[in-house]
Amino acid sequence: MDLVYTSEQQDFRAEVRAWMDAHVPKEPLDTLECRVGFDEHVVWERTLASGNWGMVTWPEAYGGRGLDLIQWLIFEEEYFRAGGPNRANQNGIFLLGPTIMEFGTPEQKARFLTPMAKGETMWAQAWSEPGAGSDMAAISSKAVRANDSGGDHYVISGQKTWSSRAAFADWGFGIFRTEDGSKRHKGLSFILFDLNSPGITRRPIRQLHGDTGFAELFFDEVRVPVENRIAGEGEGWKVAMATAGFERGLMLRSPGRFQATAKRLVELYREHEAEASPAAREAVMTAWMQAQAYAYNTYAVAAKIMAGGSIGAEASLNKIFWSELDRAMHRTAMQLLGAAAELRRFDDGRMNQWLEGYIFSLSGPIYAGSNEIQRNITAERLLDLPRVGAG
Amino acid sequence: MDLVYTSEQQDFRAEVRAWMDAHVPKEPLDTLECRVGFDEHVVWERTLASGNWGMVTWPEAYGGRGLDLIQWLIFEEEYFRAGGPNRANQNGIFLLGPTIMEFGTPEQKARFLTPMAKGETMWAQAWSEPGAGSDMAAISSKAVRANDSGGDHYVISGQKTWSSRAAFADWGFGIFRTEDGSKRHKGLSFILFDLNSPGITRRPIRQLHGDTGFAELFFDEVRVPVENRIAGEGEGWKVAMATAGFERGLMLRSPGRFQATAKRLVELYREHEAEASPAAREAVMTAWMQAQAYAYNTYAVAAKIMAGGSIGAEASLNKIFWSELDRAMHRTAMQLLGAAAELRRFDDGRMNQWLEGYIFSLSGPIYAGSNEIQRNITAERLLDLPRVGAG
Amino acid sequence: MEFLLNEDRLALAETVRDYLAGTHGPDVLRRLDAGDNRDPAIWQGLVNMGLTGLLVPEEFGGLGLGFVDAALIARECGRACLAEPLVDTAFVAVPWLLSQGDTAQMAAIVSGTAKPSVAHRINPWVSDGDGAALDSIDPLRNLTRPVGTSSSDPLLLDLGALMSAAQLVGLAEAMLDQSAAYAKIRTQFGQPIGAFQAVKHQLATAAVAIEFAKPVVWRAAQALSDGLVSAPVHISHAKVAASDAAIQMAETAIQVHGAMGYTYEVDLHFWMKRSWALSGAWGSRAFHLKRIDDAVIGGGLEIGPDQTFA
């Protein structure tokens, strides 16, 4: 237990801070969920790549910096301190990248990782299907070996939904049923596909706030080379579970994000202190306390991983904690804003980021495995309670 | 909608107030859960009976006053305003009494109701068995017709537990399996028994605070006359459900109790205001708000019943609400007390009623149908969600 | 003493409920949102039912009914997510204008040609006002900063808060119904999600909050009718209880709907947005809690078991 940064770590922090102060856009970008905003965010991804700050934990060989997890945390802290934009390529950085590094062939690593690191290709995830949300194994989209060309292509048919970034991204990844008649977790394969392939139709899903960053994807006999499959045929579930683990685990939501929100909430509270409710005052303190607790926990998990350990079902505790913290912080802000809470843009022209943040926070307990699923996992894997089909 | 008391109602309130002020013991009685305290409470029951205040809603024919529900509410309000003791015969007043009135024969009414109203017989309930708690239909205690005397007796064998008041009461009531081999809700009968019958062994259950008001009851071939059965043989489940309905329904917890607690909590808060937390301040306001809401709701249900309506699954909402309110109020008090919260008796010799109340409040979400069961009922009967065995 | 919504009142509210259910479903909300947000035909339907004149004295052609009636209708407006300014005009502005002795617009209000809505120092923005448009998350809200009438009369704020509370109750009830209905048809792991205890218990918990907000609203409306000095406290209680229930219900509803609840395609979002808007309108949570604080902790109100209707 050593909670003092080394001088190298302090120097690194100073380096990140200087770069961020110089490069983070002064004005907030438009939302990532619309075309204009997405493009602005892609520009930002390329700016990051130009400073080699895009994929800091990736090995240098793939365009990263090979930072350790403490450096990553420092980077993230400074990123959120500077008010850095959301990451358009989050799916690539935190989900697909680690998956390819773990399961990909050398050829796949070269082919996919480097352009990702340069901000050249933006990635969408395509897990869910209309009947397979929380029940991720209920996949029915098929990828069948084509007969016409020596079996070197899959032909994909089916539908995916809630595909984040898919409205605007370049490539997608997901799992498909490659064994006819297989059930549940068996016979699935993890496949990457060019979103501009013939036969793919993207139907943007209009979200409740009107933006359309998510999409449904319709696959009508889409030909995809077999070499786009990650790991073996039929191993898709294993790969997807590893990917979902990355998502729920350490890197999906770095603590800096919530600490920054907590700090803004404290500032908002101070502006409204005179007329605020007692519950809001306590909620503001709770925000700071929980964001700090989340940070400590992340540092502890990082240290554990660096010492050779791994993160297991504890990732479910993380997911529950940060998603409910985020919602509570934004709910408190909405209460503090009172009548102004409903405004998308305040009188002075500023965007009401608390409102947008509240709406976004409502998705936290739903996506990346609903919190109901996470509580099941916690109970069954950490507390060893019995599983029951209907339970 | 008329929220003004009539002058008759105001006069009645004044009458109750005067009597209570003159008769309610100045010093708190010892706890009902020990022999000495129970006896003190029996004396109080007889004092109440002497003023004809024991069973105010019962018909005059059975020793009551035949009050309507609004008068009952006024009576309860004044009872709790005056700090009246807990009712030793609660099981008789609110559970068994209404059951006998609805299902009993004229002979049973005369035999059991009048002594109950006079405070002569104290009643214990005996629902639960070691394997039948929330799952009330899993009853295995048997009542078999005796062969030796023309079948005019049952012979009871088995075990009951969590029998409230059973350590000290005179009589008990419960359901027993009268049809050999019957399952679940079928073949049960509702039977009254003298707790001093040969063959009954009472084993007091030591509660977590050390007192022993609850007991296990062991029945070893206990002979009970058939005329002690309420309603028909095999109709026990129907009768028990009606009784449980009374318990969860209107009369188990009158609002005055919680309004009195909320008022005491406000006073406690004022004493500790200088050093109290914001959350405590809001919790105190919430206590008042919820106790009032509970009172309004009770007045509304009373009016509905008086207009010919009935209370159904809404009783589950009530149970959830008051039990969680009661726990929250006492938890707040414990926080306000700080280091003194753990004291059973304060430095000045006063009992720490907040601690006792907190402990008691923890049983609220458990007994009379756990809140998990109540939420199931709410979802399935009020929201029409599907039932599933394991769900 | 009779805490009972009598048959006549309930019959009128039920008529309004049935009318709105039949003519003002989610498809209408979508049509309005795609168009001009308001539809004279909808307004005329409300006028035809006499609702614009609900609180207008009979001498001016109204029905001369009271605040409890208005609260019951406001609840139905919430349930239907009605965007037309019926509540702001007929249940808030009308009684306030009458309290000022201003009867000039009454006939025009009854006939539906005048739709005044009055801003307040605490609630500076109103729907369908005459000033600059504001950008509300609620697409049908037509929120404006009025240039004309504004007041700092507490009665106006109380009326706005009470009627917002009543709408919030209706909004919450509708979201509960939508969520229960969705939980019955959406299947996961081979069964309707409504069969899972996790879903059941979340919905039951929200149902409890709604159930115990309702009588607080009716009581507050009656307190205002009866002219109780304590009416503002009870209105604040109603606003806090109804807002908290609606916000809790909205969070539960979107959780039960899962990702579908996050889309424009599912109806839920209209109700959530209105709930977010009204829970902050006519006095923030903090504002109303402060009035309760002064009453309960500050000693401004008698409390205790014998003070239920103080």
Add this chain to the structure above:
Amino acid sequence: MEFLLNEDRLALAETVRDYLAGTHGPDVLRRLDAGDNRDPAIWQGLVNMGLTGLLVPEEFGGLGLGFVDAALIARECGRACLAEPLVDTAFVAVPWLLSQGDTAQMAAIVSGTAKPSVAHRINPWVSDGDGAALDSIDPLRNLTRPVGTSSSDPLLLDLGALMSAAQLVGLAEAMLDQSAAYAKIRTQFGQPIGAFQAVKHQLATAAVAIEFAKPVVWRAAQALSDGLVSAPVHISHAKVAASDAAIQMAETAIQVHGAMGYTYEVDLHFWMKRSWALSGAWGSRAFHLKRIDDAVIGGGLEIGPDQTFA
């Protein structure tokens, strides 16, 4: 920077855990409760392990370890519901006496013959003191109002609060384990109650609270070791987080145990009572929250993403 409890530390804590699990089970708590509450043999066992000298410098015969080690052992004392005054003496009084330059009793503390516990203005009652007995709900607490030493030194309060927080974490972990174990064997409706989502989710929610209280306690202990000016804030944070987790866990535990949890026969009550006692001891929730308030809202502490270890 390494937020890691190293192997040596964990090994020592595990030794203590195993020792207490083997020699200090619930049967021992019952035996003590039926008798004199304290047992010299138990105390001697702790002395033999060197725990009374854990924080005593080596020059006085102690182990000279630090606050993180002590917090880890205090957690084990909580887990075992240990009543002997090890924490109050060895982890609270010892470092405070050392801070005063008072080393007179150190050798006697190490050897187990002296068991000082020091009261504080904010925490006027201590276990096993020399004054009049007080009637705690915790039957093994031996709570007294000491006639002798008392102090108003903030360090003493911080030590008491930190070590209470560590015990509360252990208490909560034990209650979680007890509840999960009970949920596996208690059946209702034909299956273990732990198969019901309602039970699973309540326990999972409590598990989250405990999981995120733990690192706060370790961080506070390290902050005190490092002599950070902000250490009192982090200790208050630890006390609030650990108390809230333990109280929440206790309420969940009794709910899962049902009526059984309400009896003396089931072990749970010992842990609940200790949790009720320690959550109010060494500064109430309000006291600690006020220090956080001053730091976070009052501006006494730098906050934000780059201030994790400020």
